[in-house]
Amino acid sequence: MSVESKETSPRIMVQATGVRKSFGPLEVLKGIDLALPHGEVMCLLGQSGSGKSTFLRCINHLERIDFGRIRVDGDLIGYNEKNGYLREMHEHEIARQRIHIGMVFQHFNLFPHMTALQNVIEGPIGVKREKRDEVRERAVAILERVGLADKLDAYPRQLSGGQQQRVAIARALAMRPKLILFDEPTSALDPELVSDVLDVMRDLAESGMTMIVVTHEIAFAREVADRVVFMADGEIVEQGRPGEVLGNPKHPQTQAFLAKVLV
Amino acid sequence: MSPHSSAPDQTGQDRTIHQPIRPARHPGRWVAIAFVVLLVAMFVNTLITNPRFEWPVVAQYFTSGTILLGVQRTLELTAIAMLSGVGLGVVLAVMRLSPNPVLSSASWLFVWFFRGSPLLVQLLLWYNLSALFPDISLGIPFTGVEFIKIDANVLITPYLAALLGLGLNEAAYSAEIIRAGIISIDHGQTEAAQSIGMSRGRLLRRVVLPQAMRVIIPPLGNDTINMLKMSALVSIIAVPELLFAAQTIYSRTFETIPLLLVAVIWYLIVVSVLSAIQYYIERYYARGASRNLPLTPLQALRKFFGIRFGARPSTAR
Numbered sequence: 225m226s227v228e229s230k231e232t233s234p235r236i237m238v239q240a241t242g243v244r245k246s247f248g249p250l251e252v253l254k255g256i257d258l259a260l261p262h263g264e265v266m267c268l269l270g271q272s273g274s275g276k277s278t279f280l281r282c283i284n285h286l287e288r289i290d291f292g293r294i295r296v297d298g299d300l301i302g303y304n305e306k307n308g309y310l311r312e313m314h315e316h317e318i319a320r321q322r323i324h325i326g327m328v329f330q331h332f333n334l335f336p337h338m339t340a341l342q343n344v345i346e347g348p349i350g351v352k353r354e355k356r357d358e359v360r361e362r363a364v365a366i367l368e369r370v371g372l373a374d375k376l377d378a379y380p381r382q383l384s385g386g387q388q389q390r391v392a393i394a395r396a397l398a399m400r401p402k403l404i405l406f407d408e409p410t411s412a413l414d415p416e417l418v419s420d421v422l423d424v425m426r427d428l429a430e431s432g433m434t435m436i437v438v439t440h441e442i443a444f445a446r447e448v449a450d451r452v453v454f455m456a457d458g459e460i461v462e463q464g465r466p467g468e469v470l471g472n473p474k475h476p477q478t479q480a481f482l483a484k485v486l487v
Numbered sequence: 488m489s490p491h492s493s494a495p496d497q498t499g500q501d502r503t504i505h506q507p508i509r510p511a512r513h514p515g516r517w518v519a520i521a522f523v524v525l526l527v528a529m530f531v532n533t534l535i536t537n538p539r540f541e542w543p544v545v546a547q548y549f550t551s552g553t554i555l556l557g558v559q560r561t562l563e564l565t566a567i568a569m570l571s572g573v574g575l576g577v578v579l580a581v582m583r584l585s586p587n588p589v590l591s592s593a594s595w596l597f598v599w600f601f602r603g604s605p606l607l608v609q610l611l612l613w614y615n616l617s618a619l620f621p622d623i624s625l626g627i628p629f630t631g632v633e634f635i636k637i638d639a640n641v642l643i644t645p646y647l648a649a650l651l652g653l654g655l656n657e658a659a660y661s662a663e664i665i666r667a668g669i670i671s672i673d674h675g676q677t678e679a680a681q682s683i684g685m686s687r688g689r690l691l692r693r694v695v696l697p698q699a700m701r702v703i704i705p706p707l708g709n710d711t712i713n714m715l716k717m718s719a720l721v722s723i724i725a726v727p728e729l730l731f732a733a734q735t736i737y738s739r740t741f742e743t744i745p746l747l748l749v750a751v752i753w754y755l756i757v758v759s760v761l762s763a764i765q766y767y768i769e770r771y772y773a774r775g776a777s778r779n780l781p782l783t784p785l786q787a788l789r790k791f792f793g794i795r796f797g798a799r800p801s802t803a804r
């Protein structure tokens with residue numbers, strides 16, 4: 225727990241300061257600073273290769289960062305701070321932090337040998353060691369909420385892409401996370417399936433879930449996001465309310481990107 | 488057919504359009520079939536008419552006590568060697584994939600040795616271990632402190648030497664099979680498991696291995712059948728398995744061929760049973776891999792006859 229997270233009036237869920245990351249000689253994140261208050265939805269936009277996925281994956285330490293700090297609800301992610309230096313955490317400590325951070329992937333990454341219901345209860349039962357009956361009940365309710373009440377016993381390959389992605393969202397939700405990260409959740413879907421997934425995400429946002437969404441769905445960002453962040457070449461070049469950033473972009477890179485996406 | 492039958496009629500349409508399509512003719516196939524049938528007939532003929540097969544002797548020994556005990560030994564050796572071999576193989580595969588270079592090299596070295604030298608030589612080495620280490624003791628290394636000390640001749644029985652030889656050899660082979668299975672699983676599975684806070688061990692047990700099984704089972708089934716047959720090698724160090732049992736009998740009665748036939752028939756029976764078991768194991772691990780599970784042979788039969796005889800209309804209550 226840090227001191228600075230307590231004094232700010234709206235509690236900050238995600239706080240990134242000076243996050244830098246390189247793959248070999250290629251610097252992919254060049255000092256990212258941002259703060260996301262509890263209960264808000266942030267959409268991350270940017271050209272392909274600008275580092276959006278990389279930054280998102282740093283937040284639950286699927287990638288390790290080279291410099292800077294990422295705090296989620298006040299906890300430093302992936303490192304222990306002692307006497308002014310950082311030491312990387314042990315695998316099991318990182319696993320414990322990830323329990324609070326859900327993630328939804330572009331390609332769903334459901335466990336194909338488990339049914340929809342088994343996918344959803346695996347985390348709460350196997351990782352959090354909650355009681356099977358309670359978890360089952362909750363999982364069924366969550367799957368109902370995402371519109372899959374009749375697909376409990378279906379295997380992922382028996383589901384459409386949109387249904388699979390909704391199971392993946394249910395799997396993240398069942399862990400009762402503080403924060404959910406979405407990495408282009410609708411990019412692998414046929415156009416007619418996109419809206420089902422976006423509806424679920426909109427519903428989540430309305431229920432007060434804190435979310436960071438990497439997306440190319442500008443309409444969704446405009447409608448649902450509390451703030452929009454635009455990244456280019458590993459830096460945040462513009463951020464603010466969706467109306468400002470999307471309606472009246474200041475930075476030439478943002479203007480160019482939006483001109484391309486909004487045709 | 489008349490030569491004009493395919494000529495266009497008044498409407499300009501080809502009249503063959505109303506004719507059923509006939510399959511292509513394959514005269515070559517009939518020649519091949521005749522040839523194969525001839526060969527099979529000749530083979531069956533010798534089996535029946537050549538008195539030196541001595542089928543009555545085969546029948547006499549087929550279920551004799553010595554042979555049955557040999558079958559039991561062979562099954563035991565195969566089962567224990569496979570189970571311990573595959574168990575150790577999982578450990579070796581995980582070591583090999585570990586980021587720790589010492590662990591991965593140690594695993595590589597193990598596989599290199601046990602896969603690289605002939606099994607027969609390994610069996611003889613284990614059997615003669617007492618020549619290398621007369622005593623085997625448990626104690627604190629490099630201090631001379633010993634808790635237990637056993638004569639290697641007593642500890643390493645032929646049976647244990649056989650198990651060590653077969654098991655360690657299998658470990659080396661299955662390590663590679665299991666490693667191939669593990670790396671065939673998409674890395675997204677690992678990331679998804681990590682994102683819900685799974686530990687490495689659980690990830691392996693619950694997510695990676697069950698999926699890798701689909702890739703692992705066919706070659707492991709192959710290995711099991713191989714192991715069953717390779718276990719005949721241990722007859723050389725006097726372990727009374729199936730081949731050794733047959734040899735003991737014919738060294739007495741000189742009915743060599745019939746007893747070797749007894750052994751061959753038993754091996755074939757066990758292999759057939761193992762293949763059937765493998766089919767069901769593969770089917771189990773195929774769940775979720777395709778939209779529908781393949782039918783079991785029994786279900787396929789039932790479906791076939793169900794349709795033929797209209798056994799039970801699906802609307803019946």
Ligand SMILES: Nc1ncnc2c1ncn2[C@@H]1O[C@H](COP(=O)(O)OP(=O)(O)OP(=O)(O)O)[C@@H](O)[C@H]1O
Pocket residue numbers: 247250252270271272273274275276277278279
């Ligand atoms: N594991 C890796 N090793 C080396 N380079 C990588 C790795 N992962 C990402 N990169 C590089 O980092 C840069 C940023 O990648 P990232 O996936 O974050 O982009 P992105 O903004 O998510 O793009 P997209 O919209 O196409 O998903 C790219 O140039 C990519 O090639």
Ligand SMILES: [Mg+2]
Pocket residue numbers: 276277278407408
């Ligand atoms: Mg990306």
